[in-house]
Amino acid sequence: MSTRLTQRVRRSTLALIGTATLALLLPVTSATAAALDRSTDRTATAAPVDVFMKDHPSDVGIQPHGLSPIWASPDIKVCPTAVECATSQNPIVGQTNYIFIKLRNPGPYGAGGMEQGEIHVYRTTPGGGATWPTHWTEIGWMSVPVYAGVTTVTIPWNGVPGPGHFCLLARWVSPNDPMTFEGPSNSVNTRENNNIAWRNVDSVALSTSGQTEVRPFAIGNVLREPTRNSVVFSEDGAPLRTAGGRLVVDLGPTLFARWVEGGMAGKGIREAGRNRVEIVDPGQASLDNLMLRGNERLTMRLLFTATNPVEKPIAVMVTQFGPDADGKDWADLGGVRYDVTVSKQDR
Incomplete structure (x- = not known):
């Protein structure tokens, strides 16, 4: 069937x-x-109901689908004011920001009739392997009617905590449009349910003054038994080197020790001091054989610098791969797209 x-x-x-x-x-x-x-x-x-959010620009609501990545939904946007902005921005710490979510009706399994439901929004540390619901904190929710077409819902985000870098998860909850599957893996849940959308996009604003911008990146294990994982680096478009860019990963003592125990496996990398590894080629690099204990989630730090101004953002993708709850040995467990901009040094 x-x-x-x-x-x-x-x-x-x-x-x-x-x-x-x-x-x-x-x-x-x-x-x-x-x-x-x-x-x-x-x-x-009664006409069937199917409200959905896009996981990917090409997503039409089929569940499950094979589009990738699934963690950069175009239907979730963060703006500093209650007026929707053109492109999503990093939230401003300590003040009220606004999350705009687009709900589409009908999806491929519905007829387009009005449906009443709730939209819930959650946050977690950017990265992969976030166990549902353990690692997610609710930001807010709203009961809303969704008519035929596209309904945009605005959720206030009060008192954003520092450092202001998060993964966001939106969930449409309706008794007439239920989830088809839910488990501990956010990546599996997102693929299986067009009611769920996930957005992990972060802006990194650099200048030629050489300041360092730091971003947290977490990797996790949704399984109860230990697993071996990789963190893979790639680029979409212009390479980071065009900006004289440098990316260093501070694994911290625990993850660095795990990496050493795993044979210091990887490619396109080199050691760069205590607990640190430089990503020599951000377009095709990886840190491999990282052991995580059951249900463990650990955070590393990404350090970005650059020396040359660029006209357009440079997209650096960092993704965790490893065993998933659906039995796959090598699955995309989540990642972050870092949109890097470099401006001239202020005088």
């Missing part, structure tokens, strides 16, 4: 079960029997 047909059958079955339960609870009279008959008729003929 196809995924689409399976989900339609599942949703229809849930609706019929709900009607049957109601019939058992109500006293049976001729009036209520007639009402139940009418209710059953409405349930049987």
